[in-house]
Amino acid sequence: DAGVIQSPRHEVTEMGQEVTLRCKPISGHDYLFWYRQTMMRGLELLIYFNNNVPIDDSGMPEDRFSAKMPNASFSTLKIQPSEPRDSAVYFCASSLWDTPGNYGYTFGSGTRLTVV
Amino acid sequence: ILNVEQSPQSLHVQEGDSTNFTCSFPSSNFYALHWYRWETAKSPEALFVMTLNGDEKKKGRISATLNTKEGYSYLYIKGSQPEDSATYLCAFPKAGTALIFGKGTTLSVSS
Secondary structure, eight states: OOOOEEEOSEEEEOTTOOEEEEEEOOTTOOEEEEEEEETTTEEEEEEEEETTEEEEOTTOOSTTEEEEEEETTEEEEEESSOOGGGOEEEEEEEEOOOSSOOOOOEEOOOEEEEEO | OOOOEEEOSEEEEETTOOEEEEEEOOOSSOOOEEEEEEOTTSOOEEEEEEOSTTOEEEETTEEEEEETTTTEEEEEESSOOGGGOEEEEEEEEETTTEEEEOOOEEEEEEO
């Protein structure tokens, strides 16, 4: 398996523009997570899906952020309109899960977003 | 609010030194405790997943212990090497599923 694939690796956009980040999870993983990494807050959970259904989006900072998972092999995180404070590295991760939680996450390479 | 605390924030050691870091987490409703290794310009990689009180895991020179009753885990590195330089993250599942990460301990090993 090629692992979790994110695109683009880098994105530079102007304030006010729409940005779409993409993620392809590992085949067979039934959980997908979006995280944002900043110096101030570390790795923050934004939203996660189980079997393509959003379970918890309480970490999404504002209504400008939205995420979808139309099928088991694809998810998007969209920011519209983008602002300079959205500049960060956005990671997607996928996992199997059981109780008590024996599986680690596999992370993608991240998308470094810069909003100017 | 679920808090995962790690200490120290950063650490500088000489090659060959042994070192350890601490992760503190809520001791109630425990599911699992994860450790990840995050090298600069890469993505976090899972080191250990620990689920039982008293668990001890080992991978090469790196080992970890778990105390779920008091809510802490230690990560040990024996004989640190420059290639061990990375940020070490611990994480705790929120509501048993999504991991909440600590801010990490950044280790720098000088040769």
